[in-house]
Amino acid sequence: MPPRRSTASKAAPKRERTTSSPLSDVPVTKPKPSSKAKGKANGSETKVAVKPKTALADDVKAGDEKLTEEPPKKKAKVAKGKQWPPAELSPDLHPPRNGYPIFELPESSSAKNGALTPTTKENRPMLLGAHVSIAGGPATALLRAGMAGANGLAMFTKSQRQWKSNPFEHEAIERFRDLMKSKEEGGLGYPPESILVHGSYLINLGNPDENKWNTSYDCFKDDIYRCHQLGIKLYNWHPGSTVGACTKEESFALIAKAINRVHKEVPEVVTVIENMANAGSNIVGTAFPELTAIIAQVEDKSRVRVCLDTCHLFAAGYDLRTPEAYAETMKKFDEEVGNGYLGGIHLNDSKADLAGNKDLHENIGLGKIGLTGFRCLMRDPVMSGIPIVLETPAPEKALEVGDLAIWMREIKLLYEIQGINDQDWETKKDEIEERWRKERDSINPPKEKGPKGKAKPAPKGKKKGKKEDSEEEDD
Numbered sequence: 035m036p037p038r039r040s041t042a043s044k045a046a047p048k049r050e051r052t053t054s055s056p057l058s059d060v061p062v063t064k065p066k067p068s069s070k071a072k073g074k075a076n077g078s079e080t081k082v083a084v085k086p087k088t089a090l091a092d093d094v095k096a097g098d099e100k101l102t103e104e105p106p107k108k109k110a111k112v113a114k115g116k117q118w119p120p121a122e123l124s125p126d127l128h129p130p131r132n133g134y135p136i137f138e139l140p141e142s143s144s145a146k147n148g149a150l151t152p153t154t155k156e157n158r159p160m161l162l163g164a165h166v167s168i169a170g171g172p173a174t175a176l177l178r179a180g181m182a183g184a185n186g187l188a189m190f191t192k193s194q195r196q197w198k199s200n201p202f203e204h205e206a207i208e209r210f211r212d213l214m215k216s217k218e219e220g221g222l223g224y225p226p227e228s229i230l231v232h233g234s235y236l237i238n239l240g241n242p243d244e245n246k247w248n249t250s251y252d253c254f255k256d257d258i259y260r261c262h263q264l265g266i267k268l269y270n271w272h273p274g275s276t277v278g279a280c281t282k283e284e285s286f287a288l289i290a291k292a293i294n295r296v297h298k299e300v301p302e303v304v305t306v307i308e309n310m311a312n313a314g315s316n317i318v319g320t321a322f323p324e325l326t327a328i329i330a331q332v333e334d335k336s337r338v339r340v341c342l343d344t345c346h347l348f349a350a351g352y353d354l355r356t357p358e359a360y361a362e363t364m365k366k367f368d369e370e371v372g373n374g375y376l377g378g379i380h381l382n383d384s385k386a387d388l389a390g391n392k393d394l395h396e397n398i399g400l401g402k403i404g405l406t407g408f409r410c411l412m413r414d415p416v417m418s419g420i421p422i423v424l425e426t427p428a429p430e431k432a433l434e435v436g437d438l439a440i441w442m443r444e445i446k447l448l449y450e451i452q453g454i455n456d457q458d459w460e461t462k463k464d465e466i467e468e469r470w471r472k473e474r475d476s477i478n479p480p481k482e483k484g485p486k487g488k489a490k491p492a493p494k495g496k497k498k499g500k501k502e503d504s505e506e507e508d509d
């Protein structure tokens with residue numbers, strides 16, 4: 035049984051936030067006087083930039099016919115052992131980054147539950163980004179995020195579909211840590227709280243088979259150790275499945291056991307449990323009370339959070355399509371889990387219907403959730419200061435620079451709709467959706483039942499084998 039609200043509230047961790055990280059090229063509302071000279075928020079810029087409505091990204095204006103930048107066309111892969119940073123991902127090519135809300139965020143309405151305790155009333159950046167590839171080494175993920183204009187990102191720390199990978203080389207760790215640093219310090223400005231590592235898909239800590247559990251635990255711990263080596267703070271993974279071999283309650287206990295153990299064996303990293311899509315199956319973590327039941331058994335609550343995947347929410351029956359539905363779903367989350375536990379978002383539209391129990395990601399606003407739901411999320415103060423990660427369909431595999439184009443466009447679109455007021459939204463949303471759909475189709479045409487290629491959608495009910503990202507079943 036999930037703890038009562040008051041229990042959850044008492045135990046809920048405070049969100050740790052930084053307000054002066056130079057995440058963005060747009061200054062924070064009130065740059066905080068920093069004790070360290072290097073901490074100055076945005077280089078020489080100190081001017082207050084947050085105004086209602088007008089301060090959209092330098093290069094995206096409300097009502098623009100289209101977003102101005104051309105997607106990167108290069109398809110070159112990052113060659114190993116060559117020049118660093120790779121020319122095709124060079125910081126000189128990175129577009130400007132936005133991120134600070136372009137309107138005054140309202141004060142949190144959920145503070146009444148005691149779950150959310152803002153450390154400051156200053157605006158916090160939206161850490162919006164995408165799940166990017168680490169091909170060429172983990173530091174390339176930061177360069178790819180930069181290419182997409184992202185303020186946050188997700189990545190794997192090793193091949194996500196094999197149990198063992200070589201440990202990181204010292205140079206790979208150094209490169210990563212150097213690029214995480216602020217721009218003033220010569221990095222790209224991706225502080226630890228802006229990166230949400232995604233765990234291996236193989237891990238199932240809900241399986242009562244002892245050998246299998248141990249194998250999963252080793253992989254889980256290795257993932258988290260890699261985060262620690264890189265200086266990353268947030269690690270998210272799929273809680274697991276009973277595989278039909280035990281009750282959900284037994285799985286909750288097994289998962290909590292793994293969390294408690296890893297907290298003792300690897301320092302600092304926060305374990306972030308992802309909500310899952312397939313309600314009614316053996317999968318654990320599809321409904322809020324299941325997440326709560328796991329958290330209730332975690333000893334160090336300061337090191338456990340939840341990552342909400344919007345597509346998984348929708349698939350599990352949590353509606354997000356209208357302002358009312360969005361508010362209702364997030365109210366439930368606050369009451370049943372607690373906003374203080376929100377550690378990240380996977381931002382995906384859904385190809386499948388509400389409560390369809392299908393994990394089929396779609397580009398933002400072009401699926402069954404629709405733009406209105408994502409605008410609500412982008413304007414929700416609860417969403418600031420945590421990684422918000424696109425896992426939406428992109429052309430080919432995410433190994434090539436050209437794939438970042440779609441996420442760059444999606445990020446811009448999200449900031450654009452964030453800045454539109456309620457009244458204008460009703461009149462503008464249809465034209466924005468139409469424009470975006472054309473744009474998306476030009477970069478990543480919807481996959482038809484084509485005669486050739488892997489793009490052919492899998493027949494219904496087909497057992498999934500090696501699944502393609504964003505096809506059939508997503509993550």
Ligand SMILES: [Zn+2]
Pocket residue numbers: 343345346393394395507508509
């Ligand atoms: Zn998914």
Ligand SMILES: [Zn+2]
Pocket residue numbers: 232271272308509
């Ligand atoms: Zn996932």
